Amino acid sequence: MSLIVQKYGGSSVADAESIKRVAKRIVETRKAGNEVVVVVSAMGDTTDELLDLANQVTPLATGRELDMLLTAGERISMALLAMAIKSLGQEARSYTGSQAGLITDAKHGSARIVDVTPKRVRDALDAGAVAIVAGFQGFNRGTGDITTLGRGGSDTTAVALAAALDADVCEIYTDVDGVFTADPRVVPAARKIDRITSEEMLELAAAGAKVLYIRAVEYARRHGVTLHVRSSFNNNVGTLVVNPKDGESVEEPIIAGVASDLSEAKITVVGVPDVPGKAAQIFTIVATTDANIDMIVQNVSTAATGLTDISFTLPKSDGAKVLKVLEDNKAQVGFHSLQYDDQIGKLALVGAGMRTNAGVSAKLFTALFEAGINIEMISTSEIRISVVTRADTINEAVRVVHRAFDLDGEEVAQVHGGTGR
Amino acid sequence: MSLIVQKYGGSSVADAESIKRVAKRIVETRKAGNEVVVVVSAMGDTTDELLDLANQVTPLATGRELDMLLTAGERISMALLAMAIKSLGQEARSYTGSQAGLITDAKHGSARIVDVTPKRVRDALDAGAVAIVAGFQGFNRGTGDITTLGRGGSDTTAVALAAALDADVCEIYTDVDGVFTADPRVVPAARKIDRITSEEMLELAAAGAKVLYIRAVEYARRHGVTLHVRSSFNNNVGTLVVNPKDGESVEEPIIAGVASDLSEAKITVVGVPDVPGKAAQIFTIVATTDANIDMIVQNVSTAATGLTDISFTLPKSDGAKVLKVLEDNKAQVGFHSLQYDDQIGKLALVGAGMRTNAGVSAKLFTALFEAGINIEMISTSEIRISVVTRADTINEAVRVVHRAFDLDGEEVAQVHGGTGR
Numbered sequence: 001m002s003l004i005v006q007k008y009g010g011s012s013v014a015d016a017e018s019i020k021r022v023a024k025r026i027v028e029t030r031k032a033g034n035e036v037v038v039v040v041s042a043m044g045d046t047t048d049e050l051l052d053l054a055n056q057v058t059p060l061a062t063g064r065e066l067d068m069l070l071t072a073g074e075r076i077s078m079a080l081l082a083m084a085i086k087s088l089g090q091e092a093r094s095y096t097g098s099q100a101g102l103i104t105d106a107k108h109g110s111a112r113i114v115d116v117t118p119k120r121v122r123d124a125l126d127a128g129a130v131a132i133v134a135g136f137q138g139f140n141r142g143t144g145d146i147t148t149l150g151r152g153g154s155d156t157t158a159v160a161l162a163a164a165l166d167a168d169v170c171e172i173y174t175d176v177d178g179v180f181t182a183d184p185r186v187v188p189a190a191r192k193i194d195r196i197t198s199e200e201m202l203e204l205a206a207a208g209a210k211v212l213y214i215r216a217v218e219y220a221r222r223h224g225v226t227l228h229v230r231s232s233f234n235n236n237v238g239t240l241v242v243n244p245k246d247g248e249s250v251e252e253p254i255i256a257g258v259a260s261d262l263s264e265a266k267i268t269v270v271g272v273p274d275v276p277g278k279a280a281q282i283f284t285i286v287a288t289t290d291a292n293i294d295m296i297v298q299n300v301s302t303a304a305t306g307l308t309d310i311s312f313t314l315p316k317s318d319g320a321k322v323l324k325v326l327e328d329n330k331a332q333v334g335f336h337s338l339q340y341d342d343q344i345g346k347l348a349l350v351g352a353g354m355r356t357n358a359g360v361s362a363k364l365f366t367a368l369f370e371a372g373i374n375i376e377m378i379s380t381s382e383i384r385i386s387v388v389t390r391a392d393t394i395n396e397a398v399r400v401v402h403r404a405f406d407l408d409g410e411e412v413a414q415v416h417g418g419t420g421r
Numbered sequence: 422m423s424l425i426v427q428k429y430g431g432s433s434v435a436d437a438e439s440i441k442r443v444a445k446r447i448v449e450t451r452k453a454g455n456e457v458v459v460v461v462s463a464m465g466d467t468t469d470e471l472l473d474l475a476n477q478v479t480p481l482a483t484g485r486e487l488d489m490l491l492t493a494g495e496r497i498s499m500a501l502l503a504m505a506i507k508s509l510g511q512e513a514r515s516y517t518g519s520q521a522g523l524i525t526d527a528k529h530g531s532a533r534i535v536d537v538t539p540k541r542v543r544d545a546l547d548a549g550a551v552a553i554v555a556g557f558q559g560f561n562r563g564t565g566d567i568t569t570l571g572r573g574g575s576d577t578t579a580v581a582l583a584a585a586l587d588a589d590v591c592e593i594y595t596d597v598d599g600v601f602t603a604d605p606r607v608v609p610a611a612r613k614i615d616r617i618t619s620e621e622m623l624e625l626a627a628a629g630a631k632v633l634y635i636r637a638v639e640y641a642r643r644h645g646v647t648l649h650v651r652s653s654f655n656n657n658v659g660t661l662v663v664n665p666k667d668g669e670s671v672e673e674p675i676i677a678g679v680a681s682d683l684s685e686a687k688i689t690v691v692g693v694p695d696v697p698g699k700a701a702q703i704f705t706i707v708a709t710t711d712a713n714i715d716m717i718v719q720n721v722s723t724a725a726t727g728l729t730d731i732s733f734t735l736p737k738s739d740g741a742k743v744l745k746v747l748e749d750n751k752a753q754v755g756f757h758s759l760q761y762d763d764q765i766g767k768l769a770l771v772g773a774g775m776r777t778n779a780g781v782s783a784k785l786f787t788a789l790f791e792a793g794i795n796i797e798m799i800s801t802s803e804i805r806i807s808v809v810t811r812a813d814t815i816n817e818a819v820r821v822v823h824r825a826f827d828l829d830g831e832e833v834a835q836v837h838g839g840t841g842r
Contacts, residue, residue: 016477050497056437057501058508065507068515069500072493076471079490080478086486087479094489099565120565144520144541 002168003125004029007039007135007158011175012232013077014044022173022232023084026130030090035125037165039135039158040081042073063108067137067148071096074134074154082132091129095120097137098146101164102157104138110150111138113219116164125165133161152213159216163223170220171228172212178229178238179204179211181257181407186395190402191409193239193256198227200256200352201241203384207348208261217241254353254360255405260398261346262391264294265319266377268311269326271336278333279310285329291318295346295379295386307336311377313388316342344376345394348386349401361385367404373397423589424546425450428460428556428579432596433653434498435465443594443653444505447551451511456546458586460556460579461502463494484529488558488569492517495555495575503553512550516541518558519567522585523578525559531571532559534640537585546586554582573634580637584644591646593633594653599660600625600632602678602828607816611823612830614677616661619648621677621773624805628769629682638662675774675781676826681819682767683812685715686740687798689732690747692757699754700731706750712739716767716800716807728757732798734809737763765797766815769807770822782806788825794818 006026013019030036050069054061061069078094085092101117124131135154138147149156155172162170179201182190196204198221205214211229220227221243230238272278279298286293296312314322319340326338354360364385368375373396377388389397402408427447434440451457471490475482482490499515506513522538545552556575559568570577576593583591600622603611617625619642626635632650641648642664651659693699700719707714717733735743740761747759775781785806789796794817798809810818823829 016474019478053437053497053501054504057440057505060508061504062507065500065503065513065515068503069497072496072500075493075496076474076490079486079493080474082486082489083475083482084478086483087481092486094486 001033001035003035003037003165005037005039005158005162005165005167005170006173007154007171008041008081008173008232009154009175010041010044010046010077012173013040013081016080019043019077019080019084023081023088025232026081026085027088027090030130036130037121037125037161037167038081038130038132039154039161040074040077040132041135041154042070043077043080046073046076064145067108067146070148071134071137071146074136078132078134082130085130085132091127092132093124093129094132094134095124096134096146097157098139100131100133100161102133102138102160104140104147104149106140106143106145106147108145108147111140111147113138113149113156113160116160118161118164121161122165133157152215155213155216156219159219159223159225159227162225163219167225169226169228171230172216173230173232174211175231175233176211177231177234177236179209179241179257181255181409182398182402183209183260186260186398187258187402187408189408191407194237195240195242196256197352198241198243199383200350201227203348203350203381204257204259207259207350207384207386208263208346209257209259212241254357255349255351255407257350257407258398258401258405259348259350260394261348262394263315264313264344264346265316265340265342266311266313266344266388267319267322267326268309268339268341269333269335270309270339271305271307272310273334274306274308281333282310282326285325285333286312286322289318289321289325291315291322295377295388297377297379313344313346313377343391344388345391345397346386346388347394347397347401348384349405350384352383354385355382363404364401367400368397371396371400373400422454422456424456424458424586426458426460426579426583426586426588426591427594428575428592429462429502429594429653430575430596431462431465431467431498433594434461434502437501440464440498440501440505444502444509446653447502447506447513448509448511451551458542458546458552458554458582458588459502460554460575460582461495461498462556462575463491464498464501467494467497485566488529488567491569492555492558492567495557499553499555503551506551506553512548513553514545514550515553515555516545517555517567518578519560521552521554521582523554523559523581525561525568525570527561527564527566527568529566529568532561532568534559534570534577534581537581539582539585542582543586554578573636576634576637577640580640580644580646580648583646584640588646590649591641592649592651593637594651595632596652596654597632598652598655598657599650600630600662600678602676602830603819603823604630604681607681607819608679608823608829610829612828614660615658616663617677618773619662619664621771621804622648622662624769624771624802625678625680628680628771628805628807629684629767630678630680633662675778676770676772676828678771678828679819679823679826680769680771681815682769683815684736685734685765685767686737686761686763687732687734687765687809688740688743688747689730689760689762690754690756691730691760692728693731694755695727695729702754703731703747706746706754707733707743710739710742710746712736712743716798716809718798718800734765734767734798764812765809766812766818767807767809768815768818768822769805770826771805773804775806776803784825785822788821789818792817792821794821 104111227241524536525532648662
């Protein structure tokens with residue numbers, strides 16, 4: 001008997017009909033002889049509707065009360081799902097994050113899981129029931145208060161339960177068939193990846209692939225949980241995200257996939273004195289804003305002026321506050337001026353195989369050059385190469401790179417709309 | 422410093438604007454130097470919408486999961502109300518029934534309160550905060566599950582907290598100015614009652630007055646909680662429901678008010694053998710249906726036939742099942758036939774003063790006779806007289822009785838729409 005954790009996002013439980021469809025799938029999995037734990041997000045737009053209500057009451061909603069409000073969403077979906085399963089003759093019991101033992105720190109809105117004690121979930125399984133657990137929510141022991149895990153919280157709940165229950169697999173249901181070599185809306189020839197390492201998946205997620213949240217992949221990697229990303233609209237096998245043990249030989253293709261991201265902007269600090277400690281000074285100032293800095297590039301200074309430029313990318317939503325804090329410290333740092341560019345696109349090529357394969361970056365740059373696409377920034381890790389181009393060339397860039405690395409498949413991918421949390 | 426428990430029903434928190442209005446009133450009460458505990462129902466139609474969703478998923482929703490679903494409603498309203506209060510600069514913290522220590526038995530959908538341990542509520546008050554508590558919901562220690570209290574649950578939550586915290590008063594906010602001598606929609610001249618005993622209030626509630634639930638009044642009487650029923654739409658003083666101690670002299674008017682009820686039907690068992698034990702046999706059979714039997718009248722048998730008729734009233738919604746169980750046992754009981762009449766109206770005249778005041782029933786019957794209204798059944802308690810008339814004469818009956826007992830006031834009552842749970 002296998003223990004399977006299944007996670008369904010908001011689009012999979014958007015209305016009563018969807019809930020009944022998901023219930024049928026869960027019962028089939030149970031009837032096939034598996035123990036089943038289901039993690040569920042709030043229905044469709046529920047979270048946005050609750051946030052809208054909060055905004056109507058006050059734009060200054062605070063963490064504790066906002067978490068209390070938002071956790072009503074999963075309470076509704078999980079209770080309805082349990083009812084739907086029971087109506088099919090299969091016993092089911094729903095549990096809040098607190099009842100399922102998702103213990104977190106006290107940071108409302110973005111709590112971290114500190115312990116998982118799923119005793120009631122285990123008891124439900126032992127009694128032959130399917131256990132339904134509210135995603136996205138936890139409980140802080142110190143304050144006795146309800147918390148939420150922030151973006152991607154339901155994925156993280158599922159992975160954390162899978163780890164604590166020693167599940168055989170954690171299935172993440174979504175509206176696409178799995179993880180693709182590129183976004184199928186950009187590259188119609190994109191292929192579904194059958195198997196990918198969690199390390200590669202991390203780089204893809206960090207580079208803009210939306211199908212899985214970085215945090216959940218990170219948790220899965222650290223605890224050795226195997227993920228299976230698949231569609232809730234069919235029974236196709238999706239993408240397995242695996243954790244090969246040290247020294248274990250995994251037949252890996254050189255490149256796993258290409259990801260792109262249009263949500264970032266570039267700030268260039270122009271005319272920075274080229275003396276030791278300046279970069280540290282700048283990013284210490286930037287860090288006070290909590291902005292997520294991604295790529296950082298420093299140009300070689302021209303000896304004549306003794307000045308250099310430092311560029312970095314960050315989410316557009318963080319742009320204004322970072323510009324302000326830098327401007328406020330202009331005299332102290334001693335730079336000339338700031339440039340802000342929100343018309344950039346970021347492309348990342350990811351693959352564990354490139355570690356041992358020379359020429360990957362040369363091939364990437366050549367493909368872009370031949371397509372007439374200019375590269376503005378470059379940054380690399382052991383298993384990833386990222387480049388920044390003009391935003392309006394990014395889709396073409398993804399297509400030519402995808403083709404250059406022989407990733408194009410024969411079938412055209414199927415895409416459904418909507419994403420959950 | 423007084424401790425005040427305030428209960429707001431669903432119509433008082435129906436949308437963001439209403440929530441802000443209620444928040445303002447709560448903050449004023451706090452600023453006036455009182456400790457404030459607020460019990461809140463789900464917003465407007467939330468509960469009905471959740472029930473509708475459950476019905477779409479399955480018509481067979483079970484207690485545990487239905488309670489999990491419905492309790493999302495108060496979670497939303499209490500979090501929003503706490504946010505609204507905080508945005509006015511007053512600290513507030515919201516608590517679920519479980520967090521507030523509302524311990525119940527395990528009867529999902531109609532749980533009874535078995536203990537109230539409001540430690541977190543007390544701590545919040547000690548810290549200067551307003552405590553917001555979800556009405557209608559509790560927690561069973563044995564199963565660890567969430568429960569709901571059923572109809573009138575929020576009123577009961579408020580009274581139970583007031584008792585446990587030894588509050589000075591429990592204010593029940595509603596959409597009318599208080600308890601009236603009769604339904605103002607029927608008797609425009611009805612007066613607001615300034616002060617009424619809980620005993621009288623119980624009789625009025627049992628006789629169809631909708632402003633308070635019997636269960637909450639019963640709890641308040643048993644625990645000596647003073648209720649103040651008032652409007653959330655103005656600052657008028659409402660109706661005090663008091664618990665005079667034994668021997669304490671309360672200057673009581675003879676009559677508190679008149680209530681009417683059109684939700685009942687009458688069943689007559691015709692031709693019952695007039696031998697000992699027949700009534701017991703009939704009502705033992707009726708009791709198997711859990712129907713709420715109200716008035717019971719047995720006619721004197723005519724010596725010639727040795728047969729008698731037994732009539733009783735019950736909620737129309739229980740009519741079909743009671744008829745069926747009686748029909749099924751016809752041979753055993755030995756009656757002739759059954760008559761079902763759902764065109765009856767019930768009028769009740771309530772007043773603790775009638776205990777010591779002769780002639781009340783004579784005056785009541787005379788008033789009805791003079792108005793040409795026929796009385797079909799009569800039943801009395803120490804402080805109440807109930808009569809059954811044709812349904813289409815009930816409003817006229819209420820008006821003439823109201824006038825006969827000099828209850829008519831000078832002002833015409835204001836009525837708002839809607840009720841909560």
